[in-house]
Amino acid sequence: MALTTIGTAARQGATAFTRQRRDFAGGLFKAVILLSLIVSLAVLAVLIVDTVADGWAQLSTRAWDFLNGSLRSRSIDDKLGVKQGLYGSLWIGIIVAASAFPVGVGAAVYLEEYAPKSRWSSIIELVIRNLAGVPSVVYGLLGLFLFVERSTIFGFLGLGWLADATGGRSVLSAGLTLAVLVLPIVIITAQEAVRAVPTGLKEGAYGLGATKSEMVRTQILPYAAPGILTGTLLAMSRAIGEAAPLILVGAISGGLTRNPDVWDTSGLREKFTALPIIIVEWVSERGRDPGFATAAAAAIVVLLVLVLLMNMTAILLRNRFEKKRG
Amino acid sequence: MTTGHDTRLDSFNDTGLDPFNTKGGRPEDPDMTATDQRADEPVLDPAAREGAELPTERTVIFDVEELNVYYGDFRAVRDASLKVHKNEITAFIGPSGCGKTTLLRCFNRMNDLIETARVTGSLRYHGVDLYHPKVDSVEVRRQIGMVFQKPNPFPKSIWANVAYGPRVAGLAKKGPAMDDIVENSLRKAALWDEVKDRLDENALGLSGGQQQRLCIARAIATDPDVLLMDEPCSALDPIATTRIEELMHGLKDDYSIVIVTHNMQQAARVSDRTAFFSVEVNPESDTRTGILVEYDSTQKMFSNPADERTENYVTGRFG
Ligand SMILES: Nc1ncnc2c1ncn2[C@@H]1O[C@H](COP(=O)(O)OP(=O)(O)O)[C@@H](O)[C@H]1O
Numbered sequence: 001m002a003l004t005t006i007g008t009a010a011r012q013g014a015t016a017f018t019r020q021r022r023d024f025a026g027g028l029f030k031a032v033i034l035l036s037l038i039v040s041l042a043v044l045a046v047l048i049v050d051t052v053a054d055g056w057a058q059l060s061t062r063a064w065d066f067l068n069g070s071l072r073s074r075s076i077d078d079k080l081g082v083k084q085g086l087y088g089s090l091w092i093g094i095i096v097a098a099s100a101f102p103v104g105v106g107a108a109v110y111l112e113e114y115a116p117k118s119r120w121s122s123i124i125e126l127v128i129r130n131l132a133g134v135p136s137v138v139y140g141l142l143g144l145f146l147f148v149e150r151s152t153i154f155g156f157l158g159l160g161w162l163a164d165a166t167g168g169r170s171v172l173s174a175g176l177t178l179a180v181l182v183l184p185i186v187i188i189t190a191q192e193a194v195r196a197v198p199t200g201l202k203e204g205a206y207g208l209g210a211t212k213s214e215m216v217r218t219q220i221l222p223y224a225a226p227g228i229l230t231g232t233l234l235a236m237s238r239a240i241g242e243a244a245p246l247i248l249v250g251a252i253s254g255g256l257t258r259n260p261d262v263w264d265t266s267g268l269r270e271k272f273t274a275l276p277i278i279i280v281e282w283v284s285e286r287g288r289d290p291g292f293a294t295a296a297a298a299a300i301v302v303l304l305v306l307v308l309l310m311n312m313t314a315i316l317l318r319n320r321f322e323k324k325r326g
Numbered sequence: 327m328t329t330g331h332d333t334r335l336d337s338f339n340d341t342g343l344d345p346f347n348t349k350g351g352r353p354e355d356p357d358m359t360a361t362d363q364r365a366d367e368p369v370l371d372p373a374a375r376e377g378a379e380l381p382t383e384r385t386v387i388f389d390v391e392e393l394n395v396y397y398g399d400f401r402a403v404r405d406a407s408l409k410v411h412k413n414e415i416t417a418f419i420g421p422s423g424c425g426k427t428t429l430l431r432c433f434n435r436m437n438d439l440i441e442t443a444r445v446t447g448s449l450r451y452h453g454v455d456l457y458h459p460k461v462d463s464v465e466v467r468r469q470i471g472m473v474f475q476k477p478n479p480f481p482k483s484i485w486a487n488v489a490y491g492p493r494v495a496g497l498a499k500k501g502p503a504m505d506d507i508v509e510n511s512l513r514k515a516a517l518w519d520e521v522k523d524r525l526d527e528n529a530l531g532l533s534g535g536q537q538q539r540l541c542i543a544r545a546i547a548t549d550p551d552v553l554l555m556d557e558p559c560s561a562l563d564p565i566a567t568t569r570i571e572e573l574m575h576g577l578k579d580d581y582s583i584v585i586v587t588h589n590m591q592q593a594a595r596v597s598d599r600t601a602f603f604s605v606e607v608n609p610e611s612d613t614r615t616g617i618l619v620e621y622d623s624t625q626k627m628f629s630n631p632a633d634e635r636t637e638n639y640v641t642g643r644f645g
């Protein structure tokens with residue numbers, strides 16, 4: 001009896017669940033978001049298509065020669081190409097990853113797990129966050145004084161040997177400078193990854209008699225690995241696109257005598273260039289020799305592909321580690 | 327009062343020697359087993375052992391005296407005193423926020439991980455002051471295992487989960503010796519038959535109840551003396567809960583168990599002794615401090631408690 005009453009009531013009341021009010025604000029918000037997404041994607045697409053079209057004359061006819069060629073004074077030179085820049089950029093990426101990764105992860109683990117929570121540690125975190133926003137030219141200056149010239153301040157601090165070790169204006173100096181530049185970003189992303197490790201895992205390890213370093217090694221690092229790797233590789237692609245600090249640490253766009261092969265490490269302590277520098281140079285040359293406009297566009301495409309490859313590696317690595325994490 | 331008090335370890339402590347720095351060595355004393363005079367197996371149902379008094383001369387494992395636990399300035403537990411006995415199941419019951427977890431986590435120095443946590447008073451384990459500066463918390467946790475409220479298996483294989491503790495303790499390396507430890511631990515945790523064919527699979531693929539039994543197996547694998555369990559069944563369904571309760575009853579022969587539970591029936595079903603905690607509201611600071619109201623044999627606590635507050639709580643008349 002009671003049940004039937006409820007049943008009928010529900011059936012009659014079904015209209016109560018149909019929409020009474022329209023959510024105008026929500027609809028408007030969705031539309032605005034969608035519009036801005038479409039606009040930004042469209043701008044990006046136009047830029048890419050335009051660049052590829054501009055560089056097509058180089059890429060379609062002599063892509064391999066372009067990748068293997070070197071800096072030339074005339075754009076119709078059939079030895080014109082970006083190999084020296086590719087060499088510089090690739091090694092800058094490797095040096096950045098190899099130095100910023102361990103230091104960044106170490107700093108993040110220290111700050112999250114070891115440093116006592118005090119006023120000092122929060123000041124340090126604030127400083128790191130601010131360093132991530134410092135203009136790259138400033139890092140260029142730092143690199144110039146720290147790695148390139150034997151400056152008085154750093155000599156006084158006992159760091160004068162760095163400039164000797166790097167060979168002055170070299171790929172090594174540039175890579176280390178950019179490593180310092182991306183270090184705050186690496187630390188911040190690694191910190192976030194470390195913080196995301198579930199308390200249950202940490203307590204589980206401690207509860208079984210693990211020491212702190214065992215806990216870090218067996219729980220924190222494996223669990224945080226995907227996040228840390230992604231952060232590092234994104235930082236690496238940012239470093240590869242930088243031009244301003246490279247100018248300060250002495251990347252040059254002419255007078256390079258050598259064109260070393262990719263794995264020829266003897267070029268690391270010598271005069272160098274990098275893709276962003278070549279692009280800037282060729283764009284500025286296009287008034288004198290319009291053919292350089294095409295070359296610059298082609299070089300941009302090469303740089304984009306390099307960055308894209310790195311980001312893809314980041315995603316693949318992250319997926320692999322996440323799968324391991326279960 | 328001082329039944330089963332291990333004087334040898336007392337002197338250890340006085341000379342400043344750390345009984346926990348001997349790897350895997352538990353403060354074993356031949357006399358200890360001799361003092362452990364258990365007349366008969368206590369039965370699961372407290373009603374069935376009506377009148378059967380618990381042997382009071384049973385070895386004391388933990389001797390807690392006037393223990394206070396603070397988080398910063400906030401006192402979470404005030405003046406708790408109780409004794410935990412060997413091969414018994416001791417239950418902590420009480421409303422939420424009365425400091426059961428806080429007190430339990432003192433027993434294996436898990437509170438050390440919380441920076442603000444501070445302990446005063448005395449907490450002796452086989453006569454050794456657990457908070458003595460020379461006592462190493464890592465060694466403490468190797469002997470006093472813990473099972474957490476939410477099952478927390480590592481995102482590794484079932485085998486690797488169980489092998490974790492023995493590996494960090496250096497008890498065994500990969501190989502037949504470790505395989506034996508893994509098998510024995512899983513058998514004791516009543517999980518072996520369910521997982522023996524998939525030891526290489528990720529532990530996160532197990533059901534909640536299986537995960538919790540895996541966590542028990544993992545804790546057993548380090549060959550601890552005591553198991554601390556913080557509401558081990560609160561995330562489980564009734565069937566999984568029953569399995570864990572049966573399992574605890576079997577484990578009692580080898581281990582001493584302290585279990586926190588908010589489920590009074592569970593305390594009544596599994597435990598030998600029950601401690602009832604409550605909160606005391608401080609009118610000035612509006613803070614709530616946990617206090618130990620009453621501690622006695624479970625049978626007495628549920629049939630004839632001395633304190634009115636206990637009676638109200640166990641009969642369900644408590645808000
Ligand atoms: N890490 C912590 N920091 C500060 N206060 C805490 C912390 N953990 C627990 N508390 C407080 O201590 C009191 C006791 O908590 P808890 O031991 O978890 O109670 P129970 O397990 O009995 O529910 C509560 O008031 C709680 O808010």
Ligand SMILES: [Mg+2]
Nearest residue numbers: 426427428586
């Ligand atoms: Mg609790």
